[in-house]
Amino acid sequence: MELFWYIIIALVLTIFFILDGYNFGTGIIHLFFAKKEKDKKVVAKAAGLFWDFNEVWLVAGGGMLFMAFPTFYASVFSGFYLPLIIVLWLIVFRAIGLEFRSQFNNTMWTAIWDTSFGISSLLLALFFGIALGNIVRGVNLGGVENEISLYEPHYFFLPLWDSSFSPLTEHPGVIDYFTIIIGIIAVVTLAIHGATWIRLKTNASINKKLKNVIFNLNIVLLVLTIFSIVVWQIVNPNSLDNFAKRPYLIIFPIIYFTGLFGLFFIKKIKKDSYNFALSTLLIIGGITSSLASIFPVILPSTNSINESLTIYNTATTDYGLSVAFNWVIIGVILLVIYIIIQKRLLKGKIDKMDYGH
């Protein structure tokens, strides 16, 4: 049951990053590449139409995490207090940027909200990447100092950074040189994802240029990926052991690299939906490989005194998990029905759709 819920929650959150990821990416592309007002409008619309539906995946994933792994939820949310609250603020700025830009026909007004949308999207992508980096790196569980735990063994608190920016100190901060690399990888990945989404959903005049942008970003991504693996090997020589111990987990890195290498053929691929599928593989592969590298741990402990948090020592009771199993099946069936109806009624490019309330 723990494993089932772990997979469901990982799935829901991955879907969140695929769906809202293209919104973050759209924001990043919007910030750097959309220059003409017409493009800006269409690109913002490509993100704006569904952001609240996409956001629901985060809320649902958070709720399930709360229900199934309350100890993990409590530990991580209070331990990463500041970055999480900042993410909440960014989500607000992102949403109001999208919703309000078209409310007044005034260049200054739209410029303010475009910037708000673009910058908060960029920072959200960065922060989510950094968060993933933190989960993989682990934290000082129990706040151990001189071999003594300051808190209960499953609690911790992380400052945003410490002066060394190193993941190797006794108290690494949220931002260190390893997690920042993962953050930048997330920004680049989601920018690619956003670009493939814009190509899929709009006829914006920047679409031609975006093929080159995707190709170039993909080269950057390949370099960064290799770099991050090397850095991680230096920081933690045992980091790939899990893949040796559980060889079937290698499927996840394979998914990632399929997406990565596939996108090098972007100039030859005619269908926009194939490109979008490839960038989706990048996200699925990236998240699942990171989680797989520590599985069944979900938050490693960086000290030798307190145990790492696993899906088994943070879960609620079997009764709760199995009751929820029943309703989640019903929920998923309903959800599939909604999505089918939604896609049937709102298909195709959105340039002409009447938006702005």
Next chain:
Amino acid sequence: MEDMIFYDRLQFAFTITFHYIFPQLTMGLSLMIVYFKWKFLRTKIQKYNDAALFFMKIFAINFTMGVVTGIPMEFQFGTNWAKFSELTGGIIGQTLAMEGMFSFFLESSFLALFIFGEKLMGQKLHFLTGFLVFLGSWASGWFILATNAWMQHPVGYEILDNGKFVLENFSALFTNPWLIPAFLHNQFASVVTSAFVVASIGAFYILRNKNLEHGKLFLKTGVIFGLVSSLLVAFPTGDWNAKNVAKYQPATFAAMEGIFETEEAGAEIVLIGQPNMVEKKLDNKIAVPNILSFLTYQDWNKQIVGMDQFKKEELPDNIPALYYSYHIMVGLGTIFIGIMLLAAFFLWKKRLHTIKPILWTIMFLVPFPYIANITGWYVAELGRQPYLVYGLLKTSEGVSPTVSSGNTLFTLLGFVGLYMLLGLLFLILVGKTIHQGPKPIKH
């Protein structure tokens, strides 16, 4: 530690108060939009469809605000109340996760269709999507109230040796005797808010001599919905809730009614008075004898236990705030019924749109249902103190063990600044929408 709990409570109170400005309107308004759309399907009179589309715009702005201020609510359980989350997540996580699964997906899937899809899918399907949005938003209320009901009156749980609350009986969460009265009371109260907003916009148009036909429709619909919902909020649902408090939280009941001393031969109902916590009495009291005993137990002479019968640590920690919240809510609710009865009388005489004093009153009444709704929630939350889970888990035991008060103050200030900006934008946008008005009728 004291600082810490104070800032945590203040941040939660501030963010939830601001958040609840929006859902209380969207829940009630979705019902009224469904009504307008249904009337249009039945009569084919254009103004009903205009009304549905106009209020959909107001709905959409409020929905956006509700979503962006709602996400911090779910996250704050973990960030600021980690110990509470750890201990009770196995139970309240169920209802909160179900809210995401069964209500948010429904609501957000069909809202986009309702907003963009009128031409794409025809009138009947458009009505159906509106109805599903309504269903989703009320389901959300249901799961939140189920969560709160468990905190007010815990059922279906078991406490393990390590202090964790775990689920023992899932269906008990939804058959909780606290749930149905609280849910209905809350939903009718949200209809009051939306009805008053609709009537107020109607009164505004009539007074401005603008969009007259729509104005009259809004006024009429608002007054009818407003009268019915104001009555239902007071009786039976308000009455029902008060009896639940008297039964399950007697200390809270004494505090909110302002009963300092037990009265053996029937308790009076306090209309006005200020709690004097030093001398343990009400200053400047105006009260009617024996009414409270009758309202609570249908017996004029039944004894009601006063605050003197409880130990200090069993009583809510801020009695004046609880007392005022309760009396403001009840007082406003009574005034609403009075004004709506009067308005309904003139509506029946077909003269309401000509009587300026009532139109002005209705127009300026708008903030008050919001105040009544929010003070109503303050009664529930202050009344439950000093507990998070009534009788079982103290508020002071629920805070995050590792977050310092400096960090909480920082984020509290951030929320205050951000929400000021949000509030300002919200007012500008709603003002703009009301100024533009519904689509003019072509003759």
